[in-house]
Amino acid sequence: MGRRSTEGLDAEFAAFVHRRARHHLRTAVLLTGDWHTAEDLVQTCLVKLYRAWPRLDTGVDPDSYLRRMLINTHRSWWRTRWRREAPVASIPDRAGEADGQDRHAVAETVRQALGVLSARQRATLVLRFFEDLPEAQVADLLGCSVGTVKTHTHRGIRRLRELLGAELVPEAPGPELDQVVNQLPGRGRDRG
Protein backbone atom coordinates (compact mmCIF):
# COMPACT_ATOMS: atom_id res chain seq x y z
CA MET A 1 0.00 0.00 0.00
CA GLY A 2 1.33 3.42 -0.78
CA ARG A 3 2.27 5.78 2.01
CA ARG A 4 -0.65 7.94 2.99
CA SER A 5 -0.31 11.35 4.61
CA THR A 6 -1.28 11.85 8.22
CA GLU A 7 -4.04 14.22 7.18
CA GLY A 8 -5.30 11.69 4.69
CA LEU A 9 -5.33 8.92 7.26
CA ASP A 10 -7.13 11.13 9.69
CA ALA A 11 -9.75 11.98 7.14
CA GLU A 12 -10.17 8.31 6.22
CA PHE A 13 -10.61 7.37 9.83
CA ALA A 14 -13.06 10.20 10.44
CA ALA A 15 -15.06 9.12 7.41
CA PHE A 16 -15.13 5.56 8.65
CA VAL A 17 -16.31 6.64 12.09
CA HIS A 18 -19.02 8.86 10.63
CA ARG A 19 -20.16 6.10 8.35
CA ARG A 20 -19.99 3.05 10.59
CA ALA A 21 -19.66 4.01 14.25
CA ARG A 22 -23.39 4.19 14.73
CA HIS A 23 -23.82 0.63 13.56
CA HIS A 24 -21.08 -0.64 15.86
CA LEU A 25 -22.57 1.35 18.71
CA ARG A 26 -25.80 -0.53 18.17
CA THR A 27 -23.89 -3.81 18.25
CA ALA A 28 -22.20 -2.70 21.44
CA VAL A 29 -25.42 -1.80 23.21
CA LEU A 30 -26.76 -5.26 22.45
CA LEU A 31 -23.64 -6.76 23.99
CA THR A 32 -23.42 -4.50 27.02
CA GLY A 33 -27.05 -3.69 27.71
CA ASP A 34 -26.79 0.07 28.16
CA TRP A 35 -25.78 2.98 26.00
CA HIS A 36 -23.26 4.44 28.39
CA THR A 37 -21.20 1.26 28.55
CA ALA A 38 -21.73 0.73 24.84
CA GLU A 39 -20.24 4.13 24.07
CA ASP A 40 -17.32 3.38 26.36
CA LEU A 41 -16.77 0.06 24.61
CA VAL A 42 -16.92 1.54 21.13
CA GLN A 43 -14.69 4.47 22.04
CA THR A 44 -12.18 2.11 23.59
CA CYS A 45 -12.06 0.03 20.44
CA LEU A 46 -11.99 3.04 18.15
CA VAL A 47 -8.95 4.36 20.00
CA LYS A 48 -7.24 1.03 19.33
CA LEU A 49 -8.36 1.17 15.73
CA TYR A 50 -7.12 4.73 15.41
CA ARG A 51 -3.69 3.64 16.59
CA ALA A 52 -3.66 0.74 14.17
CA TRP A 53 -5.17 2.71 11.30
CA PRO A 54 -1.84 3.71 9.65
CA ARG A 55 -0.76 0.07 9.65
CA LEU A 56 -4.00 -1.30 8.28
CA ASP A 57 -3.66 -2.70 4.83
CA THR A 58 -6.20 -1.30 2.46
CA GLY A 59 -7.38 -4.86 1.93
CA VAL A 60 -8.35 -5.17 5.58
CA ASP A 61 -11.98 -4.59 6.31
CA PRO A 62 -12.03 -2.13 9.22
CA ASP A 63 -15.53 -3.27 10.09
CA SER A 64 -14.30 -6.80 10.74
CA TYR A 65 -11.30 -5.49 12.62
CA LEU A 66 -13.45 -3.30 14.84
CA ARG A 67 -16.04 -6.02 15.36
CA ARG A 68 -13.37 -8.41 16.59
CA MET A 69 -12.08 -5.78 18.97
CA LEU A 70 -15.58 -5.15 20.29
CA ILE A 71 -16.08 -8.83 21.01
CA ASN A 72 -12.67 -9.34 22.60
CA THR A 73 -12.75 -6.15 24.66
CA HIS A 74 -16.25 -6.82 25.88
CA ARG A 75 -15.24 -10.37 26.81
CA SER A 76 -12.24 -9.00 28.68
CA TRP A 77 -14.41 -6.54 30.59
CA TRP A 78 -16.91 -9.24 31.37
CA ARG A 79 -14.25 -11.60 32.63
CA THR A 80 -12.68 -9.02 34.90
CA ARG A 81 -16.11 -7.76 35.93
CA TRP A 82 -15.02 -4.20 35.25
CA ARG A 83 -18.50 -3.68 33.98
CA ARG A 84 -20.56 -5.65 36.39
CA GLU A 85 -23.56 -7.16 34.81
CA ALA A 86 -26.58 -7.65 36.95
CA PRO A 87 -28.88 -10.07 35.20
CA VAL A 88 -32.43 -9.83 36.34
CA ALA A 89 -34.36 -12.91 37.24
CA SER A 90 -37.47 -11.79 35.46
CA ILE A 91 -38.33 -9.26 32.87
CA PRO A 92 -40.62 -6.37 33.79
CA ASP A 93 -43.85 -5.93 31.96
CA ARG A 94 -42.98 -5.17 28.43
CA ALA A 95 -44.40 -2.23 26.61
CA GLY A 96 -47.63 -2.72 24.82
CA GLU A 97 -47.50 -4.13 21.36
CA ALA A 98 -47.48 -1.53 18.62
CA ASP A 99 -46.60 1.06 21.18
CA GLY A 100 -44.65 3.17 18.73
CA GLN A 101 -44.52 6.07 21.16
CA ASP A 102 -42.42 4.22 23.66
CA ARG A 103 -39.63 2.82 21.58
CA HIS A 104 -37.20 3.17 24.44
CA ALA A 105 -39.25 1.00 26.78
CA VAL A 106 -39.39 -1.76 24.19
CA ALA A 107 -35.68 -1.53 23.54
CA GLU A 108 -34.93 -1.55 27.24
CA THR A 109 -37.09 -4.62 27.76
CA VAL A 110 -35.35 -6.54 25.01
CA ARG A 111 -31.91 -5.48 26.26
CA GLN A 112 -32.81 -6.67 29.73
CA ALA A 113 -33.85 -10.00 28.27
CA LEU A 114 -30.53 -10.18 26.43
CA GLY A 115 -28.80 -9.41 29.70
CA VAL A 116 -30.28 -12.51 31.26
CA LEU A 117 -28.65 -14.70 28.63
CA SER A 118 -25.12 -15.93 29.13
CA ALA A 119 -22.49 -13.69 27.59
CA ARG A 120 -21.80 -16.31 24.94
CA GLN A 121 -25.43 -16.77 24.03
CA ARG A 122 -25.89 -13.04 23.81
CA ALA A 123 -22.82 -12.52 21.64
CA THR A 124 -23.87 -15.37 19.39
CA LEU A 125 -27.34 -13.98 18.81
CA VAL A 126 -26.00 -10.49 18.19
CA LEU A 127 -23.39 -11.67 15.71
CA ARG A 128 -25.74 -14.07 13.94
CA PHE A 129 -28.88 -11.97 13.75
CA PHE A 130 -27.82 -8.36 14.10
CA GLU A 131 -24.47 -8.49 12.33
CA ASP A 132 -25.80 -11.17 9.98
CA LEU A 133 -22.61 -13.17 10.12
CA PRO A 134 -22.50 -16.81 9.04
CA GLU A 135 -22.05 -19.41 11.73
CA ALA A 136 -18.45 -20.13 10.74
CA GLN A 137 -17.49 -16.49 11.16
CA VAL A 138 -19.24 -16.28 14.52
CA ALA A 139 -17.37 -19.38 15.61
CA ASP A 140 -14.10 -17.79 14.57
CA LEU A 141 -14.88 -14.59 16.45
CA LEU A 142 -15.91 -16.36 19.62
CA GLY A 143 -13.16 -18.95 19.45
CA CYS A 144 -15.47 -21.95 19.43
CA SER A 145 -16.81 -24.53 17.03
CA VAL A 146 -19.70 -24.11 14.64
CA GLY A 147 -21.57 -26.72 16.65
CA THR A 148 -21.20 -24.59 19.76
CA VAL A 149 -22.53 -21.60 17.87
CA LYS A 150 -25.58 -23.63 16.87
CA THR A 151 -26.09 -24.67 20.48
CA HIS A 152 -25.77 -21.11 21.79
CA THR A 153 -28.14 -19.90 19.09
CA HIS A 154 -30.76 -22.51 19.91
CA ARG A 155 -30.55 -22.01 23.66
CA GLY A 156 -30.39 -18.25 23.37
CA ILE A 157 -33.56 -18.11 21.29
CA ARG A 158 -35.30 -20.52 23.62
CA ARG A 159 -34.35 -18.38 26.63
CA LEU A 160 -35.55 -15.22 24.90
CA ARG A 161 -38.83 -16.96 24.20
CA GLU A 162 -39.16 -17.84 27.88
CA LEU A 163 -38.46 -14.24 28.85
CA LEU A 164 -40.39 -12.34 26.20
CA GLY A 165 -43.06 -14.82 25.27
CA ALA A 166 -43.84 -16.91 22.22
CA GLU A 167 -45.73 -14.03 20.73
CA LEU A 168 -42.51 -12.09 20.23
CA VAL A 169 -40.21 -15.07 19.73
CA PRO A 170 -42.35 -17.70 18.04
CA GLU A 171 -41.57 -21.35 17.67
CA ALA A 172 -39.87 -22.41 14.47
CA PRO A 173 -42.36 -23.00 11.67
CA GLY A 174 -42.70 -26.39 10.10
CA PRO A 175 -40.31 -27.17 7.28
CA GLU A 176 -43.00 -26.79 4.65
CA LEU A 177 -43.98 -23.34 5.83
CA ASP A 178 -40.32 -22.38 6.14
CA GLN A 179 -39.76 -23.35 2.51
CA VAL A 180 -42.70 -21.28 1.41
CA VAL A 181 -41.54 -18.28 3.39
CA ASN A 182 -38.06 -18.52 2.00
CA GLN A 183 -39.36 -18.64 -1.55
CA LEU A 184 -41.30 -15.43 -1.20
CA PRO A 185 -39.69 -12.55 -3.05
CA GLY A 186 -38.74 -9.42 -1.19
CA ARG A 187 -38.63 -11.14 2.24
CA GLY A 188 -34.94 -10.63 2.76
CA ARG A 189 -33.79 -8.41 5.56
CA ASP A 190 -33.27 -4.82 4.56
CA ARG A 191 -30.13 -3.76 6.38
CA GLY A 192 -29.52 -0.44 4.65
Place this chain on the structure above:
Amino acid sequence: MSQDPGRGPEHAVRALLEAASDDGPPTTDLLHEVRRRFRRRRALVPSLATLGVVGVLAVAVAAASTVTGTPPAQARVAAAATRTAQEGYRVHLTTSKSTASHRFSGTAVGVFDPARRTGRLVGEDGGPESRYVGDVVYRRVPARLIGRLPGDPKRACPWIAQERGFPEGISELAEFGIRAMQDPQQALNWVRSAGEVREQGRASGDGWVGLRYSFKLTDRLWRITGTVDVDNDGRVRRLDLTVRSTDTANGLAATVHAAVQFWDFGVREPVMAPPAGQVCRMPTPEAMKRERERFSKATRR
Protein backbone atom coordinates in the same frame (compact mmCIF):
# COMPACT_ATOMS: atom_id res chain seq x y z
CA MET B 1 -42.97 -4.66 17.30
CA SER B 2 -45.55 -7.12 16.09
CA GLN B 3 -44.18 -10.29 14.63
CA ASP B 4 -45.39 -12.57 11.95
CA PRO B 5 -45.21 -16.01 13.54
CA GLY B 6 -44.96 -17.59 10.16
CA ARG B 7 -41.51 -16.11 9.68
CA GLY B 8 -39.93 -18.05 12.50
CA PRO B 9 -37.86 -17.26 15.55
CA GLU B 10 -34.76 -16.11 13.75
CA HIS B 11 -36.58 -13.38 11.95
CA ALA B 12 -38.22 -12.40 15.21
CA VAL B 13 -34.87 -12.20 16.95
CA ARG B 14 -33.57 -10.01 14.13
CA ALA B 15 -36.47 -7.63 14.61
CA LEU B 16 -36.01 -7.61 18.37
CA LEU B 17 -32.32 -6.81 18.07
CA GLU B 18 -33.09 -4.01 15.67
CA ALA B 19 -35.61 -2.60 18.12
CA ALA B 20 -33.30 -3.06 21.09
CA SER B 21 -30.59 -0.95 19.49
CA ASP B 22 -32.73 1.73 17.95
CA ASP B 23 -33.23 4.09 20.86
CA GLY B 24 -29.70 5.42 21.24
CA PRO B 25 -28.71 8.98 22.00
CA PRO B 26 -28.80 10.92 18.74
CA THR B 27 -25.92 13.31 19.26
CA THR B 28 -23.00 11.14 20.30
CA ASP B 29 -19.75 12.58 18.92
CA LEU B 30 -17.66 9.45 19.03
CA LEU B 31 -14.86 10.84 16.91
CA HIS B 32 -14.22 13.76 19.24
CA GLU B 33 -14.04 11.48 22.26
CA VAL B 34 -11.76 9.01 20.47
CA ARG B 35 -9.32 11.77 19.57
CA ARG B 36 -9.40 13.14 23.11
CA ARG B 37 -8.60 9.71 24.57
CA PHE B 38 -5.88 9.15 22.02
CA ARG B 39 -4.16 12.42 22.94
CA ARG B 40 -4.39 11.62 26.65
CA ARG B 41 -2.74 8.29 26.11
CA ARG B 42 0.08 9.72 24.05
CA ALA B 43 0.76 12.33 26.72
CA LEU B 44 0.99 9.67 29.39
CA VAL B 45 3.37 7.24 27.74
CA PRO B 46 6.65 9.25 28.11
CA SER B 47 6.14 9.62 31.84
CA LEU B 48 6.22 5.84 32.27
CA ALA B 49 9.96 5.78 31.67
CA THR B 50 10.63 8.11 34.56
CA LEU B 51 8.90 6.03 37.19
CA GLY B 52 10.54 3.56 39.50
CA VAL B 53 9.71 -0.10 39.97
CA VAL B 54 7.53 0.61 42.96
CA GLY B 55 5.04 2.64 41.02
CA VAL B 56 4.99 0.59 37.89
CA LEU B 57 2.04 -1.59 38.77
CA ALA B 58 -0.27 1.23 39.68
CA VAL B 59 0.83 3.33 36.73
CA ALA B 60 0.39 0.41 34.36
CA VAL B 61 -3.17 0.08 35.54
CA ALA B 62 -3.63 3.81 35.14
CA ALA B 63 -2.14 3.79 31.65
CA ALA B 64 -4.23 0.85 30.59
CA SER B 65 -7.22 2.54 32.06
CA THR B 66 -6.52 5.63 30.00
CA VAL B 67 -6.59 3.58 26.85
CA THR B 68 -9.80 1.92 27.86
CA GLY B 69 -11.42 5.12 29.06
CA THR B 70 -12.28 6.06 32.59
CA PRO B 71 -11.06 3.14 34.68
CA PRO B 72 -13.74 1.34 36.61
CA ALA B 73 -14.01 2.10 40.29
CA GLN B 74 -12.74 -1.29 41.36
CA ALA B 75 -9.61 -0.96 39.24
CA ARG B 76 -8.93 2.56 40.51
CA VAL B 77 -9.27 1.51 44.13
CA ALA B 78 -7.18 -1.63 43.66
CA ALA B 79 -4.45 0.37 41.95
CA ALA B 80 -4.48 2.95 44.73
CA ALA B 81 -4.29 0.30 47.44
CA THR B 82 -1.45 -1.42 45.62
CA ARG B 83 0.49 1.78 45.22
CA THR B 84 -0.05 2.89 48.80
CA ALA B 85 0.88 -0.53 50.16
CA GLN B 86 4.21 -0.30 48.37
CA GLU B 87 5.25 3.11 49.69
CA GLY B 88 6.24 4.34 53.09
CA TYR B 89 3.56 6.33 54.88
CA ARG B 90 2.38 7.67 58.21
CA VAL B 91 -0.99 6.76 59.58
CA HIS B 92 -3.45 7.95 62.16
CA LEU B 93 -5.74 5.22 63.33
CA THR B 94 -8.98 5.50 65.24
CA THR B 95 -10.64 2.27 66.26
CA SER B 96 -13.52 1.11 68.35
CA LYS B 97 -14.61 -2.41 69.01
CA SER B 98 -17.72 -3.72 70.63
CA THR B 99 -18.69 -7.22 71.62
CA ALA B 100 -21.59 -8.49 73.66
CA SER B 101 -19.71 -7.76 76.89
CA HIS B 102 -16.93 -5.28 76.08
CA ARG B 103 -16.35 -2.02 74.32
CA PHE B 104 -12.96 -0.52 73.47
CA SER B 105 -11.83 2.55 71.63
CA GLY B 106 -8.53 4.21 71.01
CA THR B 107 -6.31 6.11 68.65
CA ALA B 108 -2.78 5.51 67.46
CA VAL B 109 -0.22 7.07 65.16
CA GLY B 110 2.43 5.21 63.26
CA VAL B 111 4.78 4.86 60.36
CA PHE B 112 5.08 1.96 57.92
CA ASP B 113 7.80 1.02 55.47
CA PRO B 114 6.45 -1.70 53.18
CA ALA B 115 9.79 -2.07 51.37
CA ARG B 116 11.46 -3.18 54.62
CA ARG B 117 8.25 -4.72 55.92
CA THR B 118 8.47 -2.74 59.13
CA GLY B 119 6.09 -0.51 60.96
CA ARG B 120 5.26 0.97 64.31
CA LEU B 121 2.01 2.04 65.90
CA VAL B 122 1.93 3.89 69.19
CA GLY B 123 -1.29 4.50 71.05
CA GLU B 124 -1.99 8.09 71.84
CA ASP B 125 -2.32 9.08 75.48
CA GLY B 126 0.07 6.39 76.58
CA GLY B 127 -1.63 3.57 74.73
CA PRO B 128 0.11 0.35 73.75
CA GLU B 129 2.86 0.14 71.16
CA SER B 130 3.09 -2.39 68.34
CA ARG B 131 6.11 -3.03 66.16
CA TYR B 132 5.84 -4.84 62.86
CA VAL B 133 8.98 -6.59 61.64
CA GLY B 134 8.67 -9.04 58.78
CA ASP B 135 6.00 -11.59 59.57
CA VAL B 136 5.95 -10.85 63.29
CA VAL B 137 4.21 -8.17 65.25
CA TYR B 138 5.53 -7.33 68.73
CA ARG B 139 3.03 -5.84 71.13
CA ARG B 140 4.09 -4.08 74.29
CA VAL B 141 2.12 -5.40 77.20
CA PRO B 142 0.54 -2.64 79.29
CA ALA B 143 2.27 -2.39 82.66
CA ARG B 144 -0.88 -3.28 84.55
CA LEU B 145 -1.15 -6.55 82.64
CA ILE B 146 2.44 -7.73 82.82
CA GLY B 147 2.48 -11.13 84.46
CA ARG B 148 -1.29 -11.42 84.39
CA LEU B 149 -1.91 -12.44 80.83
CA PRO B 150 -3.40 -15.85 80.15
CA GLY B 151 -0.76 -18.31 79.11
CA ASP B 152 2.07 -16.30 80.62
CA PRO B 153 1.29 -15.71 84.29
CA LYS B 154 4.84 -15.75 85.62
CA ARG B 155 7.43 -14.69 83.09
CA ALA B 156 6.18 -11.15 83.02
CA CYS B 157 7.26 -10.44 79.46
CA PRO B 158 7.01 -6.78 78.44
CA TRP B 159 6.56 -7.80 74.78
CA ILE B 160 4.42 -10.44 73.16
CA ALA B 161 5.26 -11.69 69.67
CA GLN B 162 2.70 -13.12 67.35
CA GLU B 163 2.37 -13.88 63.70
CA ARG B 164 1.37 -10.89 61.70
CA GLY B 165 -2.00 -11.41 60.17
CA PHE B 166 -5.56 -11.80 61.14
CA PRO B 167 -6.06 -15.05 62.99
CA GLU B 168 -9.47 -16.47 63.59
CA GLY B 169 -10.83 -16.10 67.06
CA ILE B 170 -9.34 -12.67 67.38
CA SER B 171 -12.15 -11.57 69.62
CA GLU B 172 -10.71 -13.75 72.37
CA LEU B 173 -7.53 -11.71 72.34
CA ALA B 174 -9.17 -8.49 73.28
CA GLU B 175 -6.99 -8.22 76.40
CA PHE B 176 -4.30 -6.78 74.22
CA GLY B 177 -6.52 -4.05 72.93
CA ILE B 178 -7.99 -3.57 69.57
CA ARG B 179 -6.02 -5.66 67.16
CA ALA B 180 -8.46 -6.24 64.40
CA MET B 181 -7.59 -3.11 62.55
CA GLN B 182 -4.11 -2.37 63.81
CA ASP B 183 -2.30 -3.25 60.62
CA PRO B 184 -2.81 -0.72 57.84
CA GLN B 185 -1.04 -3.01 55.38
CA GLN B 186 -3.64 -5.67 56.07
CA ALA B 187 -6.37 -3.11 55.64
CA LEU B 188 -4.94 -2.12 52.26
CA ASN B 189 -4.88 -5.76 51.25
CA TRP B 190 -8.55 -6.00 52.07
CA VAL B 191 -9.30 -2.92 50.03
CA ARG B 192 -7.33 -4.32 47.11
CA SER B 193 -9.49 -7.41 47.00
CA ALA B 194 -12.75 -5.67 47.81
CA GLY B 195 -15.79 -6.08 45.65
CA GLU B 196 -18.87 -4.03 44.92
CA VAL B 197 -16.79 -0.88 44.64
CA ARG B 198 -18.90 2.18 43.88
CA GLU B 199 -17.88 5.77 43.38
CA GLN B 200 -19.54 7.97 45.98
CA GLY B 201 -18.40 11.45 45.01
CA ARG B 202 -15.65 13.90 45.77
CA ALA B 203 -13.40 13.73 48.79
CA SER B 204 -10.70 16.03 50.06
CA GLY B 205 -8.36 16.56 52.95
CA ASP B 206 -5.36 18.56 53.98
CA GLY B 207 -3.50 19.21 50.72
CA TRP B 208 -5.31 16.69 48.56
CA VAL B 209 -8.49 16.17 46.59
CA GLY B 210 -9.85 12.96 45.14
CA LEU B 211 -12.81 10.64 45.08
CA ARG B 212 -14.58 8.48 47.64
CA TYR B 213 -15.58 4.90 46.95
CA SER B 214 -17.65 2.45 48.91
CA PHE B 215 -16.81 -1.24 48.96
CA LYS B 216 -17.68 -4.56 50.55
CA LEU B 217 -15.72 -7.63 51.40
CA THR B 218 -16.91 -10.80 53.03
CA ASP B 219 -15.47 -14.13 53.93
CA ARG B 220 -16.47 -17.00 56.12
CA LEU B 221 -16.22 -15.16 59.40
CA TRP B 222 -16.09 -11.51 58.58
CA ARG B 223 -17.98 -8.91 56.68
CA ILE B 224 -16.19 -5.68 55.92
CA THR B 225 -17.88 -2.60 54.55
CA GLY B 226 -16.45 0.83 54.22
CA THR B 227 -15.30 3.74 52.16
CA VAL B 228 -11.92 4.59 50.77
CA ASP B 229 -10.73 8.02 49.65
CA VAL B 230 -8.29 8.04 46.76
CA ASP B 231 -6.46 11.24 45.90
CA ASN B 232 -5.79 12.48 42.39
CA ASP B 233 -2.30 10.99 42.54
CA GLY B 234 -3.80 7.53 42.96
CA ARG B 235 -3.00 6.99 46.64
CA VAL B 236 -5.27 5.91 49.44
CA ARG B 237 -5.78 8.83 51.80
CA ARG B 238 -8.43 7.58 54.15
CA LEU B 239 -10.16 4.35 55.00
CA ASP B 240 -13.33 4.01 57.01
CA LEU B 241 -14.10 0.41 57.80
CA THR B 242 -16.68 -1.53 59.66
CA VAL B 243 -15.73 -5.12 60.34
CA ARG B 244 -18.42 -7.44 61.62
CA SER B 245 -17.76 -10.93 62.81
CA THR B 246 -20.45 -13.36 61.86
CA ASP B 247 -19.04 -16.12 64.03
CA THR B 248 -21.88 -16.00 66.51
CA ALA B 249 -21.81 -19.78 66.96
CA ASN B 250 -18.54 -19.50 68.88
CA GLY B 251 -19.52 -16.37 70.71
CA LEU B 252 -17.06 -14.31 68.71
CA ALA B 253 -19.48 -11.78 67.35
CA ALA B 254 -17.88 -8.37 67.30
CA THR B 255 -18.04 -5.12 65.45
CA VAL B 256 -14.95 -3.04 64.78
CA HIS B 257 -14.96 0.46 63.37
CA ALA B 258 -11.72 1.93 62.14
CA ALA B 259 -10.70 5.13 60.42
CA VAL B 260 -7.21 5.19 58.97
CA GLN B 261 -5.63 8.29 57.50
CA PHE B 262 -2.51 8.07 55.34
CA TRP B 263 0.00 10.84 54.65
CA ASP B 264 3.70 11.67 54.31
CA PHE B 265 4.19 9.12 51.53
CA GLY B 266 7.72 7.88 50.96
CA VAL B 267 8.77 8.34 54.59
CA ARG B 268 11.28 5.84 56.03
CA GLU B 269 11.97 5.34 59.70
CA PRO B 270 13.85 2.37 61.14
CA VAL B 271 11.86 0.02 63.35
CA MET B 272 13.68 -2.64 65.37
CA ALA B 273 12.37 -5.76 67.05
CA PRO B 274 12.51 -5.65 70.87
CA PRO B 275 15.44 -7.47 72.56
CA ALA B 276 14.87 -11.22 72.36
CA GLY B 277 15.04 -11.59 76.15
CA GLN B 278 12.00 -9.36 76.56
CA VAL B 279 9.78 -11.19 74.13
CA CYS B 280 7.38 -14.07 74.71
CA ARG B 281 5.41 -15.83 72.05
CA MET B 282 1.74 -15.28 71.96
CA PRO B 283 -0.02 -18.30 73.46
CA THR B 284 -2.26 -20.18 71.13
CA PRO B 285 -6.00 -19.70 71.49
CA GLU B 286 -6.20 -23.25 72.84
CA ALA B 287 -3.64 -22.49 75.54
CA MET B 288 -5.48 -19.33 76.45
CA LYS B 289 -8.74 -21.23 76.68
CA ARG B 290 -7.18 -23.82 78.98
CA GLU B 291 -5.76 -21.04 81.11
CA ARG B 292 -9.11 -19.34 81.41
CA GLU B 293 -10.79 -22.60 82.38
CA ARG B 294 -8.11 -23.22 84.99
CA PHE B 295 -8.55 -19.69 86.30
CA SER B 296 -12.31 -20.07 86.34
CA LYS B 297 -12.13 -23.32 88.34
CA ALA B 298 -9.70 -21.76 90.75
CA THR B 299 -11.97 -18.81 91.45
CA ARG B 300 -15.01 -21.05 92.02
CA ARG B 301 -13.35 -22.95 94.76
